[in-house]
Every structure is written in C-alpha cells, then in structure tokens.
Amino acid sequence: MIDQADIDTPATAPKAHAEVEHREQYAGQWTLIWWKLGRNKVALFSGAVVLIIYLVAIFADFLAPFSSEHYQGRYAYAPPQxxxxxxxxxxxxxxQPHVNAYTTDIDPVSFRRTFVPDPEEVVPVRFFAAGETYHLLGIIPTDIHLLGPENPRDPMFLFGADRLGRDVLSRTIHGTRVSMSIGLIGVGLSLVLGIILGGLSGFIGGAVDTLIQRIIEFLQSIPTIPLWMGLAAAIPQSWTPLQVYFAITVILSLIGWTSLAREVRGKFMALRHEDFVTAARLDGLGEMVIIRKHLVPSFLSHIIASVTLAIPAMILAETALSFIGIGLKPPVVSWGVLLQEAQNIRSVATAPWLFLPGAAIVVSVLSMNFLGDGLIDAADPYGN
Amino acid sequence: MTLVAKQGIRRSGSSDRRTPIYTVEGLRVHFPITRGVMRRIVGQVKAVDDISFIVYRGETLGLVGESGCGKTTTGRALLRIVEPTGGRITYTPPDGDPINVRTAGRDELKAVRRAARMVFQDPNSSLNPRLPVGEIIGEGLHYHGIARGAEIEDRVADMLRRVGLRPEYIRRYPHAFSGGERQRIGIARALAVNPNFVICDEAVSALDVSVQAQILRLLRELKDEFDLTYLFVGHDLAVIQHICDRVAVMYAGKLVEIGPTQSIFATPRHPYTEALLSAVPRPDPRVRGTGERVRLAGEVADVSNLPSGCAFHPRCRYATERCKTETPQLRPVGEQMVACHFADSLTLKGVGSYAA
Amino acid sequence: MTQPLLEISGLKTHFGVGGTTIRAVDGVDLVVNPGETVCLVGESGCGKSMMARSILRIVPPPGQVTAGQINLHRQSGKVVDLAALDPKGAEIRSIRGREVAMIFQEPMTALGPVQTIGSQITDAIQLHLKVSRKEARNQAIEVLTRVGMPRPEQRLEAYPFQLSGGMRQRAMIALALSCQPRLLIADEPTTALDVTTQAVILDLIRDLQAEMGMAVLFITHDLGVVAEIADSVAVMYLGRVVERAAVDDIFHNARHPYTRGLLRSIPRLGIRVGEELDTIEGMVPNPFNRPSGCSFHPRCVEMIPGRCDRVDPSRTRLPDGTEVRCLLHEPHRQETAPAGALQ
Incomplete structure (x- = not known):
C-alpha cells in the first residue's frame, strides 16, 4: 500500500469545515474518568478525606502525641480537655497553645475519682514537641510529635483517657493503621483471588466456570459470623499479634473475593464477544495480549470502584470481629479493639469519649462509600 | 467440486473473475443445545447448514437474508471467528498454494486473517473506546509483523487519508468521531494490513442514509484502489443491489439462491427471493399499490427445529406435498443456482415488474 | 378543509446539560388532520423522536417543552394545548392511550415484562373506558384479532418474551389501539424488524387506519417507508422542520436541498448495478455546535455564500401548499419584507 502511495484524498472525504479542537477528543479513559469524577463534589471531598485518613495511618507515630502503650494511671477515665x-x-x-490541667475529687460515697479541668493551671503544649522516640516510616529515628505537652509527664488528653489512663486520641490514631490497612490488604487479597478465579471462570468457561461458580455459591451461602468465629477460634493462642493480624485478613478475604470474582467474570463474559475483541483477534493478537490490552483496561475502572466499596465492608468486618473479642486482641490497637474496651456500662454512662474511635469508623466508612459511589458513576465515561 | 465448477462456468465476466479466492463447500456451523447439569446434548441449532459458494477474485458477492438466517455466522466462519462444524473452506492467495482454513494451524490462520479482513456492523462496539485511533488502526500492522515503530504511524496516517479522514486525527479517541467517521476508521483498520479480501458484515446498516451513501462510495473506491474482493453481508436489498456483482440469498441456514445480481433481482427463481424483493419499500409514492405484493405469513423458520423438506414450505404460497418431504438441492436454473423444486416452472416477480 | 386534529406551532423542547442547552426540537410547526398519515422523517439526532415524545409530554429529563403550542382537538370538541398541561396531571393522562396512543421501536420497552399481554390490554381498556372485566377481555380479544394475532384467546395468556419480534409489535399495536385512539404516534415501529415483517406491519397499520379512521404520525428515517405509507411528510433537520409537503411533492418536487440530497442518496431497487449514489457531504453537526445561519449550509450544494451562513431562513409557504425553510425559496425577504412578516 505504501508503494502505491499517491496520497490524494478520496472524493468522499467529508468536507473539511472549520474544525474546532476539543481536549475531549484527545482524552483517554482515565482522563475522562477523572473529569467525570471531578464534577461529583461529594465524591471528590470524600476522596480527600480518605486520602487524609491514609496519611494519618502512615504518619501515626508522628501525629499521635503518645505511643499506644503510654499510660498515666492516675488519669484513668480523665475526660477530654x-x-x-x-x-x-x-x-x-x-x-501559647495549652490545655488545662485537672483538679481531682474523690467522691466520698462511691470512691470514684472525678476530674474537673482547672482553668488556673495551664499545661503548655507545643507543636513538634519532643516525646517518646519512634522510627518515622519505620526507618528514621526521631522523637518529634506533631503536638505534645512541653513536659512529657503533664496530662494532655484531647479525646480523654481510658481505664488505664492511656490517651484515646493517640490510640485512635494508632488504630487507624491496623483498621485501614486490614481493609486494604484484605481487599488486595480478595482482588488477586477474584481476578484470577473470576478471570478463569469467565475466560475458559465450561466446566471450570461451573465449578468456580458453585464454589462461590457455597461460600456465599455460609453465614459469615459463625464462619469467622469458627476460623478465628482456630487461631492458636500462641501466635504473635502480627500472625493473628494476617490470619484475620485472610479470613476476611476468603469471603470477600467471591463477589469480586463474580464481577470480573461478568465483565469477561460481556467483553469476550464484543466486536472490538474479535477485531483484535483478527489483528493477530494472542489471547494474553488481548486480555492485557483490551479486556483488563475495559473493566479495571469498574473493579477499582468495587474495591473502594469493598474496603469499608472489610473495615466493618474487622471491627465486628474485634468487638466481639475474636478478632484482634490487645496489645494490637485497632478501632475494633478500642471499641471492645468500651464495652461496659461504665463507659457508656461515665466515659462516652471511649466511643470516639467509633466516630473514626463512621467517617472513614462513609467517605469510602461516597468515593466508591462516585467512582462507579465515573467508571464508564462512554455511556450516553 | 461439481457444484463449484458449475458456478464458475456460469459466471459471465472477465477471466480473472473466475479465479476463486474463497471456496466454501458444505459449510456447517451447528451449535449444540445442552440441557441439565451434565450438559447433555438435546439438539442442534443449525445456524449454517451445508452451504457452498465461491467468491471470485475481484467481485463483490452479496450475502443476504433476514435476521437469524445465518449470513453473519457464515461470514464469521470464513475467518474462523466461529468454528465451523463441517465442510471445507479454502482460501487461495493470489500467489501461493490454497490454504485449508478449517484445518489451518496458528500461523496459517494468522496469514489468512491478514489477507482476509472484516468490517463490522456497529462502529461503536468494534472500536475499543479506550485506545486512540492510531493504535486501533496500527494494531494489525504491529501484530501481523508488517511494520514497527514510526513506520506504523506513517502507514496509519496514510490509511486515514485514504478513508477520507485527516491524518492529524491519529491521536484522537473514537468518541471524538461521528458514526460515519467511525466506520471509516473501521475500514482503515481492515485495509491497513493490505488484504485482498474483505468481509463487510452489515457495514452500512447502522448508518444514516446520507452517511451510508458516502461509505458505500468509499468502499467502491477502495475496492478499485486496493484491488479488493468483497463479501458483502447485508439485509438491505437496495444496498446489495447497488454494490454487489452477485448475490447469495440465505434462508434458515441454507443457501436458497445464488447468481448475478441483475438476473436475481429481475427474475428471481426462488419464492423466498421473490417475497424478499417484494417486501422492500419503494421510495416512490406513485408506485404504491401497483403490482401484487407478496406477503409472507408466519415466522422465519426456527433453526433449532427446522420444518421437514424445504425449510421455507410453511410460508411458501407455491408449496406442494413434495416440498414438505423432499429437501430441494441447489441446482442451476438459467444464470442462477436455486434450491427449489419448481424453479423451472414458476414465474416469479422481480424488481423490474415494480419499477415505475 | 376539515378542522385539524393536532396543530403544533413553534414547539421547542430543550435539554439543559451542564450549563449548555441542546435544542432537540427547535421551533417545529406541524399539522395532522383527522384520518391522515403524516410522516416525520430525518436522520438520527434530528429530534424526531423527541418531537413525538413532546406531544404526549413524555420527554425524559432533563428535557423540557420550553415553548410553543400543541393544540389537540379533543373528541368533546374542546381544544387543549398539551404544551401547557402538567405532564403528570389528570388531563394529559386522560389523553394518553385514550385519544393519542404511541407505539415504539422496541416493543419490549412498551410492554411490561411481568404481565400477560391480555391483562395489559384489559387494564388499558378499563383505565379509559367504563366496562366490566369480561367486556374488556372481549374487546382485547377483538383488538388482537384485528391486528392479525393468530389464536388471540391463547395469546391473552402469553407474556411478551414468549412472542416473536413481529408478534410483539402486533401486541404493542393492539395495546395502543385498544381504546380506539384518534391519533397514533408510531416511533420507528418497523426499524428493528426484518423487511418481510416490516411489510406486513406497514400493511396492518394502513388497514387499521382505514378501518378505524385514526390519524397516524409516523416517525421514520426510511424514505422507502415514507413513500409506502405517508399522505404528507415533514422533513426534519437539527430540530427543525425544513420542508413540509404532500408525499408526492416530497418525492417528485422536493424544494429543500436537504430533502433532495436525501432522496438522491438512498439506494433504490431497480437501478443498474454499480450506479453511483449521490451523497450529502459531511455529517449532521453536533447539536452543541450548531452552524450559524441555516444549519444545513455547511453541507448544502446550493449554499449562497454570505447569505446562507448568516441568515436563518424562516418558514415560507409556497403557492402549492409546500412549506420550506430555505433562503432559495424566500421571496427576497430582506429587500421587500421585514423579517417575520411572512407566515
């Protein structure tokens, strides 16, 4: 064709009328998705919140005034300052940033200690205060905290203190790590399982498909709480917290992969017979190249959106397991573990600030859900 | 081979028209109907059932019929997009030995798919919206190992010019184009690898009238320019008549009539062809109500449960007892090949009888 | 001349999308007389379907009828402006299905999937006519018989998915005709059908019309169908009617260059093999990006530079009754008459 390259335009060329260049004409999938998402302010705001929450998880040591183990027994159940x-x-x-110290009273009848902030006694606090040492990002040794009392022994309990006098704010910030990462890692595992098994199911079809679908149906038919309880109970007591953490993640993703696998399978099935896939086959592309170049990019955005919606479910599942005491256990700090400690009538009545980790859960789950909904809407920018 | 030979002899035209490029003999595409967990086969959908025809070099053969008649499946079977379950398909390259497409190995099949290309019906679904036009058109060049790197881009730009689009469009995405322009892109993709045979699968059906005429003209120009042979699959008889040298009519998975366009349209020999022609609306209010219009009763035969004998007999106004029991074979009648017991004796109305 | 059944003037249906407005229907005038078949023809995106939906006030949001009148002469003798009615109000609902019925391209969207054909038709009859269940059932059988449905009593119990394409179309027509409307709006009812089925359905619509004396507003892109069925024709381009004439004039004495171009670009049976088709160059402009002046001018072979790209042609009524929007047919508007003085 090139050897006979007399390049004159055929007579049927559409009349070249004033061409207006639009940036849309050159925009690929991700750009279009980004523009579409950009029009959804709620999703955008939620996305920012999610980002902040993950930054908190990463820089928890720096952001938290104290370590999760730091305690001052005499301030047990101290209210927020x-x-x-x-x-x-x-x-x-x-x-002069400061909090007010407490004056303590002991109730002569119940012998309960009550704390009253003392407006006279100022506890100076400062930004970038020196406190306990830690390794930033696990490597850089430092003792700088975003906020801390000038004298590390002074009380500073912005979210109040728990029964051992530990700072609830610090523990909530540290809990972000485990709670948010368990969602991410759990969904990551589900995703790997889901894409491999769902992809096989959708791509090979036939008996493989039938088998995988029956397994999925079986797994989905098992009531989740008893299954979790059974599996969690089987975790040996001798395991280290880290091992338990991974075991819990695996248990959660064991159920989580099924719905992702179904989705991947559905996309494979629908796309396999699209004309553009047939055309690619005729263009000489091998099956693996077709999957990589045509199929995966076509459903990746949908999968990302589903994953965003799956993470909050994982977070809630971890919380639920830890709350009923079969998930993570102290000394691991997660939002579920923190809530479990608030599980008594006394905290409901006299120390409601122990439920603040619950607020963290609500905020993160809500923003994930809003972001996920926005992503689902934006995932197919070619509709309409 | 006798049937094939006869078709060849009956073709009046230049000598190169008689060189076959694609030979189809006894093609069958059956899909099993399975039931139950054990996938027990309880029947067959005979989408394409024992059809034979030849496409000659340089011609445009039309394959026409109503939805579900198997015309699209036939077109797809020629490139093994669907696997034939029986019969023989031979592709004869201009210089080289014939290739048995049905038994072709990976490399041979790739060679066939490079020489024989396809233009799809729906330009929206046949172009991946996530790839820029340059990549869509250049894909075949790359994976068929015809060009590399910057050379691909040059050839793509050249193809864009040839189908009447500006080469600057190479980095745009399909959504930046109208339906007609997208079909031009689809055509550019098909022709980029320098094929000699193109299957146009309802290539203009999804387009608006004014755009359809543009694309038809483009297809004709490109045919001359690139020395192409077309198999034009379609349902619009006016379009078929406009572009095809010969026409094959399908009904319920079988070929019922094949022959030169002029003679089929003027003197159809199969009652189904007559009904099909009669049903086409004439764009002239003055011929409204003139001539007797054939109306088909009932429904298109179900290919999973074909009537006995001639599949068309329940709807045919000329049917006799013989049609219910004996399946008619395709046989030469005049310039055409017809699968009807009464092809010699019936006088059927063609298009001439309606023309104003 | 008899009193028209439907008179549409200056109808505008606009879609507001993200700050911009798509003028899907942009000032359409149309008349449908009792018992007449009017074909609304145009290419995709010309606004013909939105025009039809505007009449019954079923424009999907964010679309809205923003201007114009749709005067329907009701059976009672009263004239109602449908454009002024509340789209959810009682009056329009008493008109929909009763006096003006609509059939669609895809019957599955109009027929409910979970109800039998029979119960859908009897429901429609009982909604508008005060008859007993048994009487409604008899009428349903009658209307199914009339649309040529074989074994109508059994088909009453059938669900839409159990019917073939042609039969579904018949069922939908039966549903539309169940209350004997005076106007049937048919939106591409045969486009999804095979030609043999299309021919049968067109015959059916024509026969039913003759029998019941209803008017039909038939929307299609297929000029062949127009020639088969229309009494008068309105050709739409980019939300406007560019030419309105009797069917014979459209096919044999078309005035607007667009109509002429369309006619020249359709392949016809009976032409010689290989005969060239004329084409209209270019494509329908993006509705966001409407050309100035006459919106057809960039594609028009008879374009007058300096005029067609500046002046928006108004509706001109020619002596033989044809109405056309084209400067070629405007009697020197700028010299002799102030804009708007012409009808």
Whole structure:
C-alpha cells in the first residue's frame, strides 16, 4: 500500500469545515474518568478525606502525641480537655497553645475519682514537641510529635483517657493503621483471588466456570459470623499479634473475593464477544495480549470502584470481629479493639469519649462509600 | 467440486473473475443445545447448514437474508471467528498454494486473517473506546509483523487519508468521531494490513442514509484502489443491489439462491427471493399499490427445529406435498443456482415488474 | 378543509446539560388532520423522536417543552394545548392511550415484562373506558384479532418474551389501539424488524387506519417507508422542520436541498448495478455546535455564500401548499419584507 502511495484524498472525504479542537477528543479513559469524577463534589471531598485518613495511618507515630502503650494511671477515665491557643495575662492575649490541667475529687460515697479541668493551671503544649522516640516510616529515628505537652509527664488528653489512663486520641490514631490497612490488604487479597478465579471462570468457561461458580455459591451461602468465629477460634493462642493480624485478613478475604470474582467474570463474559475483541483477534493478537490490552483496561475502572466499596465492608468486618473479642486482641490497637474496651456500662454512662474511635469508623466508612459511589458513576465515561 | 465448477462456468465476466479466492463447500456451523447439569446434548441449532459458494477474485458477492438466517455466522466462519462444524473452506492467495482454513494451524490462520479482513456492523462496539485511533488502526500492522515503530504511524496516517479522514486525527479517541467517521476508521483498520479480501458484515446498516451513501462510495473506491474482493453481508436489498456483482440469498441456514445480481433481482427463481424483493419499500409514492405484493405469513423458520423438506414450505404460497418431504438441492436454473423444486416452472416477480 | 386534529406551532423542547442547552426540537410547526398519515422523517439526532415524545409530554429529563403550542382537538370538541398541561396531571393522562396512543421501536420497552399481554390490554381498556372485566377481555380479544394475532384467546395468556419480534409489535399495536385512539404516534415501529415483517406491519397499520379512521404520525428515517405509507411528510433537520409537503411533492418536487440530497442518496431497487449514489457531504453537526445561519449550509450544494451562513431562513409557504425553510425559496425577504412578516 505504501508503494502505491499517491496520497490524494478520496472524493468522499467529508468536507473539511472549520474544525474546532476539543481536549475531549484527545482524552483517554482515565482522563475522562477523572473529569467525570471531578464534577461529583461529594465524591471528590470524600476522596480527600480518605486520602487524609491514609496519611494519618502512615504518619501515626508522628501525629499521635503518645505511643499506644503510654499510660498515666492516675488519669484513668480523665475526660477530654479542650485545646486552647491563647492565654490571657496582664499583658493581654499571648499565643501559647495549652490545655488545662485537672483538679481531682474523690467522691466520698462511691470512691470514684472525678476530674474537673482547672482553668488556673495551664499545661503548655507545643507543636513538634519532643516525646517518646519512634522510627518515622519505620526507618528514621526521631522523637518529634506533631503536638505534645512541653513536659512529657503533664496530662494532655484531647479525646480523654481510658481505664488505664492511656490517651484515646493517640490510640485512635494508632488504630487507624491496623483498621485501614486490614481493609486494604484484605481487599488486595480478595482482588488477586477474584481476578484470577473470576478471570478463569469467565475466560475458559465450561466446566471450570461451573465449578468456580458453585464454589462461590457455597461460600456465599455460609453465614459469615459463625464462619469467622469458627476460623478465628482456630487461631492458636500462641501466635504473635502480627500472625493473628494476617490470619484475620485472610479470613476476611476468603469471603470477600467471591463477589469480586463474580464481577470480573461478568465483565469477561460481556467483553469476550464484543466486536472490538474479535477485531483484535483478527489483528493477530494472542489471547494474553488481548486480555492485557483490551479486556483488563475495559473493566479495571469498574473493579477499582468495587474495591473502594469493598474496603469499608472489610473495615466493618474487622471491627465486628474485634468487638466481639475474636478478632484482634490487645496489645494490637485497632478501632475494633478500642471499641471492645468500651464495652461496659461504665463507659457508656461515665466515659462516652471511649466511643470516639467509633466516630473514626463512621467517617472513614462513609467517605469510602461516597468515593466508591462516585467512582462507579465515573467508571464508564462512554455511556450516553 | 461439481457444484463449484458449475458456478464458475456460469459466471459471465472477465477471466480473472473466475479465479476463486474463497471456496466454501458444505459449510456447517451447528451449535449444540445442552440441557441439565451434565450438559447433555438435546439438539442442534443449525445456524449454517451445508452451504457452498465461491467468491471470485475481484467481485463483490452479496450475502443476504433476514435476521437469524445465518449470513453473519457464515461470514464469521470464513475467518474462523466461529468454528465451523463441517465442510471445507479454502482460501487461495493470489500467489501461493490454497490454504485449508478449517484445518489451518496458528500461523496459517494468522496469514489468512491478514489477507482476509472484516468490517463490522456497529462502529461503536468494534472500536475499543479506550485506545486512540492510531493504535486501533496500527494494531494489525504491529501484530501481523508488517511494520514497527514510526513506520506504523506513517502507514496509519496514510490509511486515514485514504478513508477520507485527516491524518492529524491519529491521536484522537473514537468518541471524538461521528458514526460515519467511525466506520471509516473501521475500514482503515481492515485495509491497513493490505488484504485482498474483505468481509463487510452489515457495514452500512447502522448508518444514516446520507452517511451510508458516502461509505458505500468509499468502499467502491477502495475496492478499485486496493484491488479488493468483497463479501458483502447485508439485509438491505437496495444496498446489495447497488454494490454487489452477485448475490447469495440465505434462508434458515441454507443457501436458497445464488447468481448475478441483475438476473436475481429481475427474475428471481426462488419464492423466498421473490417475497424478499417484494417486501422492500419503494421510495416512490406513485408506485404504491401497483403490482401484487407478496406477503409472507408466519415466522422465519426456527433453526433449532427446522420444518421437514424445504425449510421455507410453511410460508411458501407455491408449496406442494413434495416440498414438505423432499429437501430441494441447489441446482442451476438459467444464470442462477436455486434450491427449489419448481424453479423451472414458476414465474416469479422481480424488481423490474415494480419499477415505475 | 376539515378542522385539524393536532396543530403544533413553534414547539421547542430543550435539554439543559451542564450549563449548555441542546435544542432537540427547535421551533417545529406541524399539522395532522383527522384520518391522515403524516410522516416525520430525518436522520438520527434530528429530534424526531423527541418531537413525538413532546406531544404526549413524555420527554425524559432533563428535557423540557420550553415553548410553543400543541393544540389537540379533543373528541368533546374542546381544544387543549398539551404544551401547557402538567405532564403528570389528570388531563394529559386522560389523553394518553385514550385519544393519542404511541407505539415504539422496541416493543419490549412498551410492554411490561411481568404481565400477560391480555391483562395489559384489559387494564388499558378499563383505565379509559367504563366496562366490566369480561367486556374488556372481549374487546382485547377483538383488538388482537384485528391486528392479525393468530389464536388471540391463547395469546391473552402469553407474556411478551414468549412472542416473536413481529408478534410483539402486533401486541404493542393492539395495546395502543385498544381504546380506539384518534391519533397514533408510531416511533420507528418497523426499524428493528426484518423487511418481510416490516411489510406486513406497514400493511396492518394502513388497514387499521382505514378501518378505524385514526390519524397516524409516523416517525421514520426510511424514505422507502415514507413513500409506502405517508399522505404528507415533514422533513426534519437539527430540530427543525425544513420542508413540509404532500408525499408526492416530497418525492417528485422536493424544494429543500436537504430533502433532495436525501432522496438522491438512498439506494433504490431497480437501478443498474454499480450506479453511483449521490451523497450529502459531511455529517449532521453536533447539536452543541450548531452552524450559524441555516444549519444545513455547511453541507448544502446550493449554499449562497454570505447569505446562507448568516441568515436563518424562516418558514415560507409556497403557492402549492409546500412549506420550506430555505433562503432559495424566500421571496427576497430582506429587500421587500421585514423579517417575520411572512407566515
């Protein structure tokens, strides 16, 4: 064709009328998805929240004033202190971040200690305060915390303290790590299983498909809580917290992969007979290349959206397991573990701040869900 | 081979028309109907059932019929997009030995798919929306090992010009184009690897009238320019008549009539062809109500449960007892080949009898 | 001349999408007389379907009828402007299905999948006519017989998915005709059908019309179908009727260059093999990006530079009754008459 290359345009060329260039004409899938998502303000905002939550998880040591184990027994059940930035003295207002220390009373009848913030006694706090040492990102040794009391022995309990006098804020921040990563890793495992098994099911079809589908149906028919309980109970007591953590992740993803596999299978089935896949086959592409170049990019955005919606389910599942005491156990700190410790009538009545980790769960699950919904809408930018 | 030979002899035309490029003998595409967990086969869908025809070099053969008649499946079987379950398909390259497409190995099949290409019906589903036009058209060049790197881009730009699009469009995505332009892209993809045979599978059916005419004209120009042979699968008889040298009519998986376009349209020999021609709306209000219009009763035969004898007999107004029991074979009648017991004796109406 | 059944003037149906407006129907005038078949013809995207939906006020959101009148002369003698009615109100609902019925390209979208054909038809009859269940059932059988459904009593019990394409189309027509409407709007009812089935359905619509005396507004892109069925024709391009004439004039004395181009570009049976078709160059412009002046001018072979790209042609009524929107047919508007003085 090139040897007979007299390049004149055929007579049927559409009349070249004033061409208006649009950036849309050059926009690929991901750009279009991004533009579409950009129009959904709720999803965008939620995405920012999710990003922040993951940053919190990564930099938990730095953001938390104390380590998760730090305790001051005399401040057990101390209520939250408000953080103020200015102190007033005779010279007027001065910038000095601080909290107010407590005065303690012991109830003569119940012998219960009650704390009252003392407006007179200022506990100065500072940003980038030196505190306990830790390794930032696991490598850089440092003792700088975003916020901390100038004197590490002073009380600073922005979210209050638990029964051992541990800072609830610090523990919630540290819990972010486990809770958010268990969702991510669990879904990652489900995704691998789901794509491989769903892909096989959809691509090979026939008996393989039937077998995998029956397995999925069987797994989905098992009531989840008893299954989890059974599996979790089987985790040996001697395992280290890290081993338990991974065991729990595997248990969660064992159920989670089924719906992803179904989705992947459905996409494979639908796409396999699309004309553009047939055309690619005629263009001489091998099956693996077709999968990589045509099939996967066609459903990847849908899968990402589903995954975003699967993560909150994992987070809730972990919380549920830990809450009923068969999931993660102290000293591991997760939101579920924290809530489990709030499981008594006393905390409901006198220390409601112990439920603040629950708020963290609600915020993260909600924002994940909003983001996921937005992604589902944006995942196919070619509709309409 | 006798049937094939006869078709060849009956073709009046230049000598190169008689060189077969694709030879189809006794092609069958049956799909099993399975039931139950054990996938027990309880029947066969005879989508294509024992059809034979030749496509000659340089001609345009039309394959026409109503939905479900097997015309698309036939077209796809020629490239083994669907696997034939019986018969023989031979592709004869202009210089080289004939290739048995049905038994071709991977490399041979790849060679066939390079020489014989396909233009799809729906330009929306046949172009991957996630790839820029340059990659869509250049894919065949790359994977058939015809060109590499920058050379691909040059040839793609050249193809775009030839189908009437601007080469600057190479980096645009399919959604930036209208339906007609997308079909031009589909044609460019088919022709990029320099084929000599193109199957146009309802290539203009999804397009608007004014665009359809543009694409038909383009297809004709490209045919001359690239020395192509077309198998034009379609249901619109007016389009078929416009572009095809010969026409094959299918009904319920079988070929019922084949022959030169002029003679089939002027003097159809099969009652189904007559009914089909009669049903085409004439774009002239003045011929409304003139001539007797044949109307078919009942439904298209179910290919999973074909009537005995001639599959068309329940709807045929000329049917006799013989049609219910004996399956008619394709045989030469005049310039055509017809599968009807009464092809010699019936006088059927063609298009001429309606023309104003 | 008898009183028209439906008179549409200046109808505009617009879609507001993200700050921009798509003018799907942009100032359409149309008249349907009792018992007449009017064909609305145009290419995809010309607004013909939205036009039909506007009449029954079933435009999908964000679309809206924004201007114009749709005057329907009701059976009672009263004239109602459908464009002014509340699309969810009682009055329009008493008209839909009763006086104006609609059939669609895809019968499965109009027929409910979980109800039998019979119960859908009897429901429709009972909704509009005060008859007993038994009487409604008898009428349903009658209407199914009339649309040529074999074994109508048994088909009453059938679900839509059990019927073939042609039979489904018949069932939908039966449903539409069950209350003997005075106007049937048919939106591409034969496009999805094979030609042999199409021919049968067209015959059926024509016969039923003759028998019941209803008017038909038939929407199609197929000029062959137009020639078979129309009394008068309106050709649409980019939301406007560019030419409106009797069917014979459209095919033998077309005035608008677009109509002429369309006619020249359809392949006809009976032409010699290999005969060239004329084409209309270019393609239908993007509705976001409507050309200035006459919206057809970039594709028009008779375009007058300096005029057609500036002046938006108004509707001109020619002596033989044809109405056309084209500067070629405007009697020197700028010289002799102020804009708008012409009908």
């Amino acid at each position: 408000p953080l103020s930035f200015f102190v007033q003295n005779e010279e007027g207002w001065r910038f």
